[in-house]
Amino acid sequence: MSQIDLKIGPKIKAFRRQLGLQANKLAEDLSISPSYLNLIESGKRKIDGDLLLSVCEKLNIELSDLTSKSDLNLQNTISEILDDSLFEDLDILGPEVKDLVSTNPKIGKAIVRLGDILKKKDHELIDKIEKISGKIVDNRKNSFPGEVISDFLQQNRNYFPKLEEFANKVFEKIQKNNRTRYIALCEYLKSEYSIKVVDIIPEENKPFSKIYHKNKKELLLSDYSSLETKKLHAAAQIAQEGASKEIDKYLSSFSFPSEESKKLTKVALLNYCGAAILMPYKLFHSECKKLKYDLELLQNTFATSFEQVAHRVTCLQDPKLPGIPFHFLRVDMAGNISKRFSLSGIDIPRYGGACPRWNVYSALTRPGVIQAAVSKMTNGEKYVCIARTVEKGIGRFGQAKSILSIGLGCEAKYAKDFVYTENININDKSTEIPIGVSCRTCDRLDCSQRAFPPLHKKFDVDLNTRGVSVYVSDNNS
Numbered sequence: 001m002s003q004i005d006l007k008i009g010p011k012i013k014a015f016r017r018q019l020g021l022q023a024n025k026l027a028e029d030l031s032i033s034p035s036y037l038n039l040i041e042s043g044k045r046k047i048d049g050d051l052l053l054s055v056c057e058k059l060n061i062e063l064s065d066l067t068s069k070s071d072l073n074l075q076n077t078i079s080e081i082l083d084d085s086l087f088e089d090l091d092i093l094g095p096e097v098k099d100l101v102s103t104n105p106k107i108g109k110a111i112v113r114l115g116d117i118l119k120k121k122d123h124e125l126i127d128k129i130e131k132i133s134g135k136i137v138d139n140r141k142n143s144f145p146g147e148v149i150s151d152f153l154q155q156n157r158n159y160f161p162k163l164e165e166f167a168n169k170v171f172e173k174i175q176k177n178n179r180t181r182y183i184a185l186c187e188y189l190k191s192e193y194s195i196k197v198v199d200i201i202p203e204e205n206k207p208f209s210k211i212y213h214k215n216k217k218e219l220l221l222s223d224y225s226s227l228e229t230k231k232l233h234a235a236a237q238i239a240q241e242g243a244s245k246e247i248d249k250y251l252s253s254f255s256f257p258s259e260e261s262k263k264l265t266k267v268a269l270l271n272y273c274g275a276a277i278l279m280p281y282k283l284f285h286s287e288c289k290k291l292k293y294d295l296e297l298l299q300n301t302f303a304t305s306f307e308q309v310a311h312r313v314t315c316l317q318d319p320k321l322p323g324i325p326f327h328f329l330r331v332d333m334a335g336n337i338s339k340r341f342s343l344s345g346i347d348i349p350r351y352g353g354a355c356p357r358w359n360v361y362s363a364l365t366r367p368g369v370i371q372a373a374v375s376k377m378t379n380g381e382k383y384v385c386i387a388r389t390v391e392k393g394i395g396r397f398g399q400a401k402s403i404l405s406i407g408l409g410c411e412a413k414y415a416k417d418f419v420y421t422e423n424i425n426i427n428d429k430s431t432e433i434p435i436g437v438s439c440r441t442c443d444r445l446d447c448s449q450r451a452f453p454p455l456h457k458k459f460d461v462d463l464n465t466r467g468v469s470v471y472v473s474d475n476n477s
Contacts, residue, residue: 008052013041015059018161019319029058060319074108075101077350079441081115112350116147116257147350148261149268150340152254158341159317160272162246163239167276170238179303180278182227185234189219193241197234199223207394212237224394228305235274243273272315278304279312285321288313292419293324295386295408296370307390310406314341324414327383329407331360344410346383349438356449357435360407363387367403372420374412376432378443385409386420 016026027037030051039045047055056063075097082092101108174184186197194217201223202208210233211220219237221230239247247269256262279302291297298309307330316323325343332338335353342348354360359373367389375385386408393401415421425431436442439452450469 008047009040009043009045012047012055012059015061015319016041018157018159019059021059026055026058030054060322074105074112076347076437076441077112078108078115080350080438081111081118086118113257146264146338148257149265152265153268153341155254156250157317157343158272158314160246160250160269161318162249163243163269163273164276164281164318166239166243166246167273168280168282170235170242170277171280175280178283178301180231180235182231182234185231185238185277189234189237189241192238193217195219195237195241197221199230209233210237222394224396224399226305228303228308231278231304232271232274232308235277236270237274238277239270239273247273275304275308275312276315278302278308281316281318282321284312285316285318285323288316288323289417292417294419295388305390306388307406310408313408314343317343324410324417326408326410329354329360331405331407333364333403335361338404344383345381346377346409347437349441354438355436355442356439356451357433357447358387358407359385359433360387360405363389363405363407364403370420372424374424374426374432375409375435378434378436382412382426382432383409384412384415384418384421384424384426 016023023037023041024034027034030037032051036045040047052063078097078101082090082097170188171180174180174188176184189195189197196217197219198221200220207222207224208220209222209225209229212218213220219234221233225233247266250269251262251266254265256265279298284298284302287298287301291301293313295306295309295313298304298313299306302309304312310328313323314326314328317325325345327342327344327346327348328339329337329341329348330339331354335356337348337354340348348354358375359371363369363371370386370388372384372386375383377383387405389403389405391401392404393399410418412426415424415426434444434447436444436447439450440454443454445454446468448468
């Protein structure tokens with residue numbers, strides 16, 4: 001086996017730290033010197049194949065965990081940024097972006113950060129123009145703090161062991177028949193933190209999901225919310241009272257571009273911990289294996305919502321008790337991606353909508369039905385992807401609810417452990433759905449659903465010839 005790229009070293013260090021394993025102990029187990037291991041982990045020495053396999057064995061990880069597609073994801077994100085008209089005259093090609101990412105990934109990440117700032121400033125300017133003119137200039141604004149949350153979760157592989165420990169202790173005190181009851185959560189808040197939970201119907205034209213009055217020690221939960229939502233709010237409040245120090249420590253390890261994004265990320269961690277109380281790691285992992293990740297059965301087992309379960313299966317990243325590495329995304333009817341996270345390796349676009357061939361979009365045409373598909377990327381990699389819609393909003397007669405689509409998927413190699421592949425022949429090429437990341441970064445020239453011409457390919461309009469799309473002709477080949 002040839003020598004492996006230098007950037008694997010820092011990943012080895014990250015996995016070692018996740019296990020709480022000291023560098024000296026790992027070096028001893030590998031029969032190498034601590035100084036040599038330090039050079040590998042700092043990216044100053046390459047690691048040969050045999051030693052790499054030994055590292056994987058000692059850390060209980062797969063080789064693919066160290067050779068993830070994060071570089072490809074970064075490459076596509078930079079391509080999205082460079083698609084801006086500001087850089088049009090530079091004519092930067094795909095291979096040049098690839099070279100930058102492979103040789104200087106830190107500079108690549110810096111470009112992404114600058115791209116975020118550019119987009120945010122652009123949208124702030126548009127906001128001001130719209131307020132002054134009273135006209136809509138651009139309705140494609142992105143939630144940039146949400147992107148920061150995704151970056152934070154990605155960096156931590158959506159796994160926070162200290163919060164899992166706290167959640168498990170709470171669950172052991174309040175669980176009954178392997179379930180967490182709403183009344184038990186309320187009683188725990190009262191006995192442990194003197195917080196009274198009050199179920200209340202919001203006043204007319206003043207809707208809310210929850211309001212916590214810190215001075216009164218009173219948590220108001222809307223009766224318009226589902227019981228599953230109330231349970232998560234109550235569990236998250238327990239996390240806020242008892243796990244804030246652990247959460248703040250996790251937050252301190254990340255560089256946030258704004259206080260707003262930091263606060264939103266704290267909310268995400270409170271909800272993470274709350275979900276861990278409702279679905280404790282070991283028990284949830286065991287049920288996932290037994291039920292082959294049947295989300296609806298898991299939903300019934302733990303008395304939670306479909307979206308909560310879909311979130312939770314992405315958190316099973318304990319190196320000692322790992323689950324399937326999934327990707328997760330949530331989109332609305334307009335195609336906006338409001339949540340995204342990927343451990344499967346599939347790239348989810350940062351600034352715009354994903355490929356229209358993803359079943360997370362087609363699921364919107366059949367509300368409430370789980371759709372499963374084998375999706376094939378342009379580089380030949382295959383993923384098993386499922387999608388289903390969920391309703392969000394006030395549960396009162398006459399009030400409209402929003403419909404969102406939840407997408408979840410994994411690499412095809414995990415198909416045997418995923419219940420949704422039982423009626424799919426993974427090896428049947430005729431059932432594969434060719435997809436890309438997004439129209440601008442996808443090189444497929446046979447796609448009739450193209451909304452934009454492919455990036456980094458010369459585009460011209462032939463008045464006498466049309467391919468499968470107005471953006472594709474023989475001249476593009």
